[in-house]
Amino acid sequence: MLNIERRPSQIQAPTYGNLVTILSIDGGGIRGIIPAIILHNLESQLQELDGEDARLADYFDVISGTSTGGLVTAMLAAPGENGRPLYAARDIKPFYLKNGPRIFPQKRGWFCKIWQLVRSVFRPKYDGKYLKSVVKEELKDIRLKDTLTNVVIPAFDIMHLQPVIFSTYEAKRCPKMDVYLSDVCIGTSAAPTYLPAHYFKVEDPKHGTQPRCREYNLIDGGVAANNPTLVAISQVTKQIFDNNPDFFPIKPMDFRRFLVISIGTGAARNEYKYNSKKAAKWGILSWLLHKSTTPLVEVFMQSSADMVDLHNSVVFQALNSEDCYLRIQDDELCGTCTISSVDAATKENLEKLVETGEKLLKKPVSRVNLEIGVSEPIANSGTNEDALKRFARLLTNEKRLRESRSPLTSCKGQGKVKYPIN
Numbered sequence: 091m092l093n094i095e096r097r098p099s100q101i102q103a104p105t106y107g108n109l110v111t112i113l114s115i116d117g118g119g120i121r122g123i124i125p126a127i128i129l130h131n132l133e134s135q136l137q138e139l140d141g142e143d144a145r146l147a148d149y150f151d152v153i154s155g156t157s158t159g160g161l162v163t164a165m166l167a168a169p170g171e172n173g174r175p176l177y178a179a180r181d182i183k184p185f186y187l188k189n190g191p192r193i194f195p196q197k198r199g200w201f202c203k204i205w206q207l208v209r210s211v212f213r214p215k216y217d218g219k220y221l222k223s224v225v226k227e228e229l230k231d232i233r234l235k236d237t238l239t240n241v242v243i244p245a246f247d248i249m250h251l252q253p254v255i256f257s258t259y260e261a262k263r264c265p266k267m268d269v270y271l272s273d274v275c276i277g278t279s280a281a282p283t284y285l286p287a288h289y290f291k292v293e294d295p296k297h298g299t300q301p302r303c304r305e306y307n308l309i310d311g312g313v314a315a316n317n318p319t320l321v322a323i324s325q326v327t328k329q330i331f332d333n334n335p336d337f338f339p340i341k342p343m344d345f346r347r348f349l350v351i352s353i354g355t356g357a358a359r360n361e362y363k364y365n366s367k368k369a370a371k372w373g374i375l376s377w378l379l380h381k382s383t384t385p386l387v388e389v390f391m392q393s394s395a396d397m398v399d400l401h402n403s404v405v406f407q408a409l410n411s412e413d414c415y416l417r418i419q420d421d422e423l424c425g426t427c428t429i430s431s432v433d434a435a436t437k438e439n440l441e442k443l444v445e446t447g448e449k450l451l452k453k454p455v456s457r458v459n460l461e462i463g464v465s466e467p468i469a470n471s472g473t474n475e476d477a478l479k480r481f482a483r484l485l486t487n488e489k490r491l492r493e494s495r496s497p498l499t500s501c502k503g504q505g506k507v508k509y510p511i512n
Contacts, residue, residue, distance in 0.1 A: 101239050102492035103336035104151055109349045109414075109488050110326055110340060113150040114319040116395055116419075117157025117312040118355025119281065119432025120190045123440065125162060125353040126182035127447030128418055131475060132351070133179035135482035140489070145175045147239045149485040154242040154322035156311040158355065160278035161225070164271050167237040168229055175238055176228065183444065190435040192220045215433070218285040222276055229272040234261035237271070242322045244311035245278040248287060253314035254306065257325050259334075266292050266304040277308030283384050284433060285310075312387075317395035319352040319402055346411045349488070350402065351481060354419030356446060357392055358430035383431070396458055403457055416481060417457065418474050420450045421465050451475040 104110045115125050129146065136144040147153065147167050155163030165177035165185070177185070194216060234241070240258040247254045256278075261268040269292050277288040291305040315321045326348075330337045340347050364385055369377075377386040399417050406415040428434040429442045454467035455477050471477065 101148055101151060101489070102496040104340060104347075104492075105336055105338050106492040106495040107488050108347070108491065109484075110337070110347055111150045111152075111485060111488060112319070112322050112326070112348060112350045113146065113153045114317065114322055114350065114352040115153075115155040115159030115162050116318075116352075116354045117155075117159050117278075117281075117310065117316045117391065119158055119284070120186065120194060120435050120440070121355035121423075121430075121432060121443060122158035122162055123183055123186045123190075123443040124356050124420065124447040124450065125159065126179070126186060127444065128353050128450065128474070128478070129162070129166070129179040129182065131451055132478045132482060135479050136486060139482060139486045143174075146179055147175045147237075149489055150239055152240045152242055152322045152326060154318040154325075155278075156244055156316055156318045157279050157281060159318065159353075160243040160245075160311065161275045163241050163243055164229060164237075164275050167239050167241045168232050168271055169236060169238050173238075187440055187444075189220075189224055190440060191437075193224075194433040194435040195220075196434075196436050214286045215284050218276075218280070221279065221285065225275050226272045229270070229275065232271045233268050234258055234271055234274060235268050240325075242318065242325045243274050243278050244315045244318050244321050245274070245280075245306075245308040246311060246313045247307055248309055249305070249307040253311070254308065255321060255325065259325060259329055266302075268292070269306070273306070277306065278311040280308060281310040281312065281432065282387060283378060312391045312394070315394060315398070316391040317352065317354070317398040319350060320398045323348065323350070323402075345405050345409050346414070348411075349414045349481070349484060350406075350416070352399065352402070352415075352417045354395065354417070356420045356423045356430065356450075357395075358421075358423040399458055414484075416455070416477050418450065418477075419456075419458075419465065420446060420453070421458075451478075 101111075115122075115129075118124075133144065133146050136146070136149060145166070153163045153167050155161070162182055165182060166175055166179065168176040170176040234256055235258055237258050242255060242257045245254050245256065246252070256267065256269065256274045269290070273288065273290045277290075280286060280288050288308045289306065291303045293303050311318070326337070327342050330340055330342045364380075369385070372380070372385075378384055399419070402415055403412070403417070406412045423430040423446065428436070428439050429446065431439070451474050454473055455471035456465035456467050458464075459466045
């Protein structure tokens with residue numbers, strides 16, 4: 091018999107239910123406003139079913155996010171003063187509208203714009219100081235293992251040239267992975283050419299008589315997994331392989347037991363703004379800077395996101411469980427009005443992003459067709475808002491099933507408790 095320590099505010103373990111629930115949020119800078127609106131809608135649907143105190147962290151076993159999605163993940167899962175999530179989903183959009191223009195200050199006048207352009211050739215476009223200050227102010231000394239549900243946030247370590255997956259699971263297992271959540275958010279958001287890389291170190295107090303440090307030299311997790319859905323699924327699969335009792339009797343790679351919502355930040359796929367004739371003449375500078383965009387960054391982030399979506403779509407369809415996978419993404423962003431930019435934080439563009447998120451709810455549920463490069467509606471699936479309503483009912487039913495089976499339910503309000511798993 092194993093005893094697992096768990097907070098009363100955490101979601102009950104999947105072992106008491108039928109599903110493993112995962113929420114994933116793409117990277118995309120200021121375009122994080124789009125998933126913020128989608129998440130608000132989903133949380134509102136849950137509140138209609140379970141009351142105003144319902145929060146997304148109460149329903150998902152894992153919340154995963156890259157870059158701006160990592161910041162949203164932390165806001166949804168970090169504990170506030172009352173032991174409930176630091177942010178409700180409805181508070182994320184106002185956070186972006188208030189802080190976006192300070193994270194990405196927009197230069198006015200031709201001289202300022204030219205100076206910023208010249209500066210960006212030699213150093214990051216933004217100094218990142220405001221982002222660091224606001225993230226540290228909000229998250230304070232909250233560590234990765236303190237989150238109210240499990241989080242999975244990828245970054246990339248440029249010293250070792252390998253991805254780093256920050257997860258609550260690993261933080262509980264390894265002290266050197268139990269870092270400050272603020273450092274994780276700053277690291278996963280450090281988009282090349284836009285924001286500076288982030289350095290920090292963690293000491294392992296349990297390593298002999300002398301503490302051993304692990305150093306992190308991080309840039310944006312989007313270079314490895316801009317769509318972190320597959321990373322989240324892999325982390326859960328690893329826990330199953332490691333015989334984590336929370337997942338008994340779920341089997342590895344049993345996608346029929348997974349319920350996944352993956353939310354993108356939009357793309358300008360329909361613009362056709364690059365072509366091989368032009369790109370054939372590009373050198374280093376053009377790949378890094380072309381008409382106020384960064385083609386190299388856009389290409390690898392969008393391609394990795396689409397490949398993850400393709401993989402998940404095929405696997406869930408092959409197992410006849412496509413109804414348990416929902417990808418919400420808008421690939422019709424209009425770059426001519428800078429809405430497809432990751433850093434255009436002007437008042438006009440922020441308003442357009444809000445409008446885009448609201449319109450996306452009314453669009454049909456779609457899936458990427460890689461042969462033609464655009465999303466196509468899925469027959470008889472309704473709108474994205476309809477799908478969110480259906481998923482909200484599934485999440486609510488799963489939560490109630492777990493509570494009815496879990497002995498932890500009767501112990502709420504007694505601080506940390508232990509429950510047995512046979």
